Amino acid sequence: MASGTTTMSNDTILKVEHLSMRFGGLMAINDLSLEAKRGEITALIGPNGAGKTTVFNCITGFYKPTMGMITLNQKSGKQFLLERLADFEITKHAKVARTFQNIRLFSGLTVLENLLVAQHNKLMKASGYTILGLLGVGSYKREAAAAIEKARYWLEKADLIDRADDPAGDLSYGAQRRLEIARAMCTEPELLCLDEPAAGLNPKESLALNTLLRGIRDEGTSLLLIEHDMSVVMEISDHVVVLEYGQKISDGTPDHVKNDPKVIAAYLGVEDDEVEEVISEELEGGAR
Amino acid sequence: MTEQNFPATPGLMAKALKEGIFAGVLALGMFLLYVGIKTDQNINNELIWYPRWGLLAIFVLVAGIGRFLIVGFVAPHINQRRLAKAKAGIPEVSEDKGFFRKHFLKIALVALVLYPPVVMSIYGTQGSLKFVDNFGIQILIYVMLAWGLNVVVGLAGLLDLGYVAFYAVGAYSYALLSDLFGLSFWVLLPIAGILAAFWGIILGFPVLRLRGDYLAIVTLAFGEIIRLVLINWTDVTHGTAGISGVAKASIFGIWSFDVGASNNFAKSFGLPMSSAYYKIFLFYVILALCMLTAYVTLRLRRMPIGRAWEALREDEIACRSLGINTVMTKLTAFAIGAMFGGFAGSFFAARQGFVSPESFVFLESAVILAIVVLGGMGSLTGIAIAAIAMVGGTELLREMEFLKLIFGPDFTPELYRMLLFGLAMIAVMLFKPRGFVGSREPTAFLKERKAVSGSFTKEGHG
Numbered sequence: 181m182a183s184g185t186t187t188m189s190n191d192t193i194l195k196v197e198h199l200s201m202r203f204g205g206l207m208a209i210n211d212l213s214l215e216a217k218r219g220e221i222t223a224l225i226g227p228n229g230a231g232k233t234t235v236f237n238c239i240t241g242f243y244k245p246t247m248g249m250i251t252l253n254q255k256s257g258k259q260f261l262l263e264r265l266a267d268f269e270i271t272k273h274a275k276v277a278r279t280f281q282n283i284r285l286f287s288g289l290t291v292l293e294n295l296l297v298a299q300h301n302k303l304m305k306a307s308g309y310t311i312l313g314l315l316g317v318g319s320y321k322r323e324a325a326a327a328i329e330k331a332r333y334w335l336e337k338a339d340l341i342d343r344a345d346d347p348a349g350d351l352s353y354g355a356q357r358r359l360e361i362a363r364a365m366c367t368e369p370e371l372l373c374l375d376e377p378a379a380g381l382n383p384k385e386s387l388a389l390n391t392l393l394r395g396i397r398d399e400g401t402s403l404l405l406i407e408h409d410m411s412v413v414m415e416i417s418d419h420v421v422v423l424e425y426g427q428k429i430s431d432g433t434p435d436h437v438k439n440d441p442k443v444i445a446a447y448l449g450v451e452d453d454e455v456e457e458v459i460s461e462e463l464e465g466g467a468r
Numbered sequence: 469m470t471e472q473n474f475p476a477t478p479g480l481m482a483k484a485l486k487e488g489i490f491a492g493v494l495a496l497g498m499f500l501l502y503v504g505i506k507t508d509q510n511i512n513n514e515l516i517w518y519p520r521w522g523l524l525a526i527f528v529l530v531a532g533i534g535r536f537l538i539v540g541f542v543a544p545h546i547n548q549r550r551l552a553k554a555k556a557g558i559p560e561v562s563e564d565k566g567f568f569r570k571h572f573l574k575i576a577l578v579a580l581v582l583y584p585p586v587v588m589s590i591y592g593t594q595g596s597l598k599f600v601d602n603f604g605i606q607i608l609i610y611v612m613l614a615w616g617l618n619v620v621v622g623l624a625g626l627l628d629l630g631y632v633a634f635y636a637v638g639a640y641s642y643a644l645l646s647d648l649f650g651l652s653f654w655v656l657l658p659i660a661g662i663l664a665a666f667w668g669i670i671l672g673f674p675v676l677r678l679r680g681d682y683l684a685i686v687t688l689a690f691g692e693i694i695r696l697v698l699i700n701w702t703d704v705t706h707g708t709a710g711i712s713g714v715a716k717a718s719i720f721g722i723w724s725f726d727v728g729a730s731n732n733f734a735k736s737f738g739l740p741m742s743s744a745y746y747k748i749f750l751f752y753v754i755l756a757l758c759m760l761t762a763y764v765t766l767r768l769r770r771m772p773i774g775r776a777w778e779a780l781r782e783d784e785i786a787c788r789s790l791g792i793n794t795v796m797t798k799l800t801a802f803a804i805g806a807m808f809g810g811f812a813g814s815f816f817a818a819r820q821g822f823v824s825p826e827s828f829v830f831l832e833s834a835v836i837l838a839i840v841v842l843g844g845m846g847s848l849t850g851i852a853i854a855a856i857a858m859v860g861g862t863e864l865l866r867e868m869e870f871l872k873l874i875f876g877p878d879f880t881p882e883l884y885r886m887l888l889f890g891l892a893m894i895a896v897m898l899f900k901p902r903g904f905v906g907s908r909e910p911t912a913f914l915k916e917r918k919a920v921s922g923s924f925t926k927e928g929h930g
Contacts, residue, residue: 240789242785242788242789267788267789268787268788268789268790268791268792268793268794269791270791271788271789271790271791272791272793277789277790278789279789280785280786280789284783284785284786284789285782285783285786286778286779286782286783286786287782287783287924287925287926288778288781288782288908288920288924288925288926289775289778289779289782289910289920290910290912290913290918290920292910292912292913292914293775293778293910293911293912296772296775296911296912297775297776297779297787297790297792298790299772300772300775300776300790300791300792301791301792303771303772304772304773307771307772310768310771310772310773310800314764314767314768314771320771328912328914332914335914341914344913344914344915345910345913345914345915345916345917345918346918347920347921347924348924349923349924350924363790364789364790367790367791
């Protein structure tokens with residue numbers, strides 16, 4: 181397996197190999213392998229309970245996987261084995277940021293402060309781990325101003341600039357979703373993991389989200405997203421991975437996945453013994 | 469005239485009378501056994517009881533007449549004013565603050581600096597002692613302790629019920645080290661702070677995994693452990709007897725306050741001997757320490773570590789997803805809070821000249837925490853006001869000799885201070901559930917600084 185990581189080509193940003201996660205008697209993920217390409221939007225879809233969020237939690241360190249290897253390959257060529265890092269180190273060193281299915285903002289802090297907290301590690305270093313900053317020496321002032329500029333950039337991108345000084349808890353649901361993405365982007369990630377970013381958005385908001393996510397991809401950040409909203413998935417993703425019962429059932433371009441009989445069976449619920457039938461019919465159709 | 473002020477609300481007086489009588493009956497029911505009957509032991513160790521109808525009548529009358537006045541006069545008057553304001557189109561909360569509110573902090577600071585000389589010129593050197601010591605120093609010690617605890621509870625959202633342990637560490641550090649090595653107050657003050665911070669980290673490590681109630685229980689236990697060690701390690705701490713004759717602080721070694729010393733402050737300036745000078749000096753020392761605490765806290769809030777504390781209070785998991793090392797963040801909060809507790813402790817030892825485990829019981833922790841919660845978690849101004857109300861209020865009760873005229877010569881107002889404490893807490897929590905100052909000031913802004921309403925901030929859960 182070690183040879184696998186060293187020969188990993190540079191356009192692969194994330195490689196998950198033989199990942200398993202067991203909760204007591206439940207095998208939430210069973211021997212899952214997948215890859216995400218650099219500069220692409222990879223979508224992870226599947227019916228409820230398929231184990232999508234568990235995969236996310238393993239990648240971002242909130243769960244320690246029972247088995248398997250997760251390799252992150254940075255632009256610079258540095259590699260990190262994510263299953264060996266603590267959750268905060270994954271964001272700090274490996275540069276993987278994430279959002280949550282149920283939004284987790286600092287609701288009592290203002291929108292701007294939320295984005296400044298995200299730049300904690302950079303500012304900590306600039307302030308000499310608080311000591312130099314407290315004495316007023318060093319580059320803290322300059323870095324703090326730069327942090328506010330960075331926050332301003334992402335606020336404009338996320339269309340939140342007018343709400344910058346309001347408490348985050350005061351924003352509408354859609355705006356909170358966008359703020360959470362902007363906050364994750366302020367950590368300067370190479371890979372951004374989004375857990376259902378379009379959940380609860382109206383069509384207009386979901387359109388704006390598509391534009392925001394494409395903008396993020398075009399700036400060089402790769403995305404991995406879990407999504408139920410197929411209009412978002414099919415519209416923006418370059419690559420789709422389908423999970424069911426903790427196993428990968430399909431992998432490919434949106435068009436390929438859309439027509440995969442296994443996926444259709446998983447989503448529309450075909451009887452187990454009929455699955456074979458569906459597949460064979462499909463194969464016959466292809467042969468004709 | 470009255471007609472205009474209180475437009476005829478038919479049946480208002482009847483309603484007020486009814487509610488007044490109802491309140492009176494309620495008070496009678498509530499206080500009949502508590503106040504109306506006093507139990508005692510006679511010389512044969514038998515239980516005897518006798519009624520106190522007079523006192524009971526006072527309680528009932530106060531409740532009944534109070535309710536009558538509120539319903540009949542106060543409430544209509546307030547409604548009237550609100551109505552008039554609404555008609556005039558003035559919003560309930562006026563936007564431009566008056567001169568006093570704008571410059572509140574400066575005015576308060578100047579008033580505090582001028583307080584000892586003003587009191588001295590009014591009451592004389594000896595007479596000022598009570599005001600400077602009981603009202604000045606006592607309150608400021610609690611302000612400092614509460615501001616220190618505020619870092620842990622108010623900013624980082626970690627419920628610490630054993631804060632008095634760090635106060636004790638600071639006090640004993642000063643008392644023991646000055647006794648053993650003869651070091652001066654100004655050398656030992658930072659050492660006491662560092663030692664307390666060290667204990668803060670020691671406490672911090674094991675409790676980092678705990679959250680909410682569990683954290684509160686462990687910190688409570690830690691406070692008790694320190695106290696029990698102080699009681700039982702008699703070789704070093706002299707147990708319950710405590711350490712007496714703790715060295716006084718000096719003015720940077722130039723002037724001393726020891727009566728026999730050749731560089732005695734009063735002697736050097738040809739003033740009459742009095743302990744008031746020492747107290748006034750201590751007043752300025754604790755004032756400076758308070759200002760240091762406030763300055764450091766305010767500066768830290770604008771630093772990344774301070775923001776991380778507040779973020780930790782809001783959502784710990786989100787913090788970790790942003791690459792913040794929550795372990796280090798919690799430890800620094802514990803250490804900094806403990807350091808201020810240590811400073812206050814060494815000051816306490818220098819002021820008292822005597823330390824014993826008696827001073828560091830759980831009640832002290834509870835009072836400090838109550839001040840933080842009452843003041844509004846995170847707000848320095850609110851906490852200072854709460855400290856004045858809580859500590860100054862109880863000191864004031866000692867002065868209420870005239871209450872004896874109402875409740876009889878046996879009445880000792882100090883005994884009721886805990887009752888009043890509780891009443892005050894309930895009242896504040898009813899009317900201002902987020903404390904005196906519930907809103908929080910943002911640490912950075914793009915266009916304008918808007919206070920964040922208390923309804924958005926969280927109390928923390930760990």
